Amino acid sequence: MQMINAVTPLEEARAILANSYDLRFTKSVQRATAKIYDQVKDQVPEVEWPFFAPLISQINTLKREKDAVILAHNYQTPQIYHGVADIVGDSLQLAIEAGRVKQSVIVQCGVHFMAETSKLLNPDKTVLIPDSRAGCSLASSITPEDVLAMRAQYPGAPVVTYVNTSAAVKAVSDVCCTSSNALDIVEAVKGDTVIMIPDQYLAQNTAKKTKKKIVTWAGACEVHETFTAADIAELRLSYPGAKIIAHPECPPEVIDVVDFSGSTAGMINWVKTKKPPKVVMVTECSMSDNVASESPGVSFLRGCNICPHMKRINLENILWSLHTTTEEVTIDAKIAAPARAAVQAMIDMSSKGD
Ligand code: SF4
Incomplete structure (x- = not known):
C-alpha cells in the first residue's frame, strides 16, 4: 500500500486534501506561481506544473495561517526548494537557522536527524517532518552503545559526531560537526586522538588535513560512497x-x-x-x-545519485503535514539535554571560526 507518510494511506490522504483545498490549476494559481515556475522551468517539465502549482499555492497560504516556517535541505526537489521553502541550506545552515526562527511550527523538509536537530534547538516549538521514514544510511549505521564501546577503547579521546546521526548518538558525544566545519571542530577539540563518527570517508578526508590521529566508524552515505x-x-x-x-x-x-x-x-x-x-x-x-x-x-x-530518503518528502505530504500537524518530532528529555549540548558546542565553535 502506498503511504503519504509513515501512517496515512495515500488515497485516503489525497481524498481528504481534495475535499479541504482547491487543488485545481486555475488562472489565479497560474498567475500566483508564475515567478516560481520561471525559476524551476528548466528542471520541472511544463506538463507537471499544473499538479505542483496548486499544492505550492495552498502550502504557502496554510503555512502563514498556521504560523509555520519551512526549512529545506539543498537535496530537496526544486519545487520544494524554490516553491515553498522559507530557509534553505546545508545541515549547518539549517541547524543555525532553526535556532533563530520566530514561528511556532517548523516543517523540516529533509531527513529525520535534521528534524531532530531542529527540535533540539527549539524544544518549545512544534517540529514536523512530512514523512518520518525519511532516514539516512549514516544515521542508521551507529548506536549509542557503539559510541560508548569506542570511548572505552580510546579513553579520554573526544567524540566528534557528524550531525547525520540520531539524537541518542549525539547525546553520548562531546561535539557535533558537519561537512562544512569538520576540520575546524577536530582542530578545536582537546587531545591528539579524536573519535570521529560515523562517516568513515568524511573522517578519512579530514584526517588528510590534520596532524591528529582520527579514529572512525564504518558508516557511509549510500549516495556518495558509490562514486569512484x-x-x-x-x-x-x-x-x-x-x-x-x-x-x-x-x-x-x-x-x-x-x-x-x-x-x-x-x-x-x-x-x-x-x-x-x-x-x-x-x-x-x-x-x-x-x-x-x-x-x-x-x-x-549530470554526475549524481538520488537520495531515496530525501525524496520521501514531497509537496503532497508537506501539505498533509501542515493540514494535520503531523508527524511531530519528539525527543526524550534525558536524551535531549546532552544531545543539545553537543549541537550547541558545534554552533559555538563554528561562530568563533566565522
Ligand atoms: S544523502 Fe547520504 S547522508 Fe544525506 S540523507 Fe541521504 S543517505 Fe544520508
Missing part, C-alpha cells in the same frame, strides 16, 4: 573542460582527483564565485537542479 576515481575519469572524458566538484562524504580516491571538495553550501558558493562555464556536481542530483537557476551562464552536467 574511475567515475571521475569517465566524466572528464565525457565532458572535456568541465570542472568536477564533490562532497566530502565521497571516498578519498574521489576527493583526490576532483577540482574542489566541500559541503553542499561550500559547493554552491564555489560555483557562484568561480562561475565555471561547465560543472559536474558529484553529489545528490537535486543540488545542481537547485543551484542552476541561481547560476546563469553555468552549464550543469
Whole structure:
C-alpha cells in the first residue's frame, strides 16, 4: 500500500486534501506561481506544473495561517526548494537557522536527524517532518552503545559526531560537526586522538588535513560512497573542460582527483564565485537542479545519485503535514539535554571560526 507518510494511506490522504483545498490549476494559481515556475522551468517539465502549482499555492497560504516556517535541505526537489521553502541550506545552515526562527511550527523538509536537530534547538516549538521514514544510511549505521564501546577503547579521546546521526548518538558525544566545519571542530577539540563518527570517508578526508590521529566508524552515505576515481575519469572524458566538484562524504580516491571538495553550501558558493562555464556536481542530483537557476551562464552536467530518503518528502505530504500537524518530532528529555549540548558546542565553535 502506498503511504503519504509513515501512517496515512495515500488515497485516503489525497481524498481528504481534495475535499479541504482547491487543488485545481486555475488562472489565479497560474498567475500566483508564475515567478516560481520561471525559476524551476528548466528542471520541472511544463506538463507537471499544473499538479505542483496548486499544492505550492495552498502550502504557502496554510503555512502563514498556521504560523509555520519551512526549512529545506539543498537535496530537496526544486519545487520544494524554490516553491515553498522559507530557509534553505546545508545541515549547518539549517541547524543555525532553526535556532533563530520566530514561528511556532517548523516543517523540516529533509531527513529525520535534521528534524531532530531542529527540535533540539527549539524544544518549545512544534517540529514536523512530512514523512518520518525519511532516514539516512549514516544515521542508521551507529548506536549509542557503539559510541560508548569506542570511548572505552580510546579513553579520554573526544567524540566528534557528524550531525547525520540520531539524537541518542549525539547525546553520548562531546561535539557535533558537519561537512562544512569538520576540520575546524577536530582542530578545536582537546587531545591528539579524536573519535570521529560515523562517516568513515568524511573522517578519512579530514584526517588528510590534520596532524591528529582520527579514529572512525564504518558508516557511509549510500549516495556518495558509490562514486569512484574511475567515475571521475569517465566524466572528464565525457565532458572535456568541465570542472568536477564533490562532497566530502565521497571516498578519498574521489576527493583526490576532483577540482574542489566541500559541503553542499561550500559547493554552491564555489560555483557562484568561480562561475565555471561547465560543472559536474558529484553529489545528490537535486543540488545542481537547485543551484542552476541561481547560476546563469553555468552549464550543469549530470554526475549524481538520488537520495531515496530525501525524496520521501514531497509537496503532497508537506501539505498533509501542515493540514494535520503531523508527524511531530519528539525527543526524550534525558536524551535531549546532552544531545543539545553537543549541537550547541558545534554552533559555538563554528561562530568563533566565522
Ligand atoms: S544523502 Fe547520504 S547522508 Fe544525506 S540523507 Fe541521504 S543517505 Fe544520508
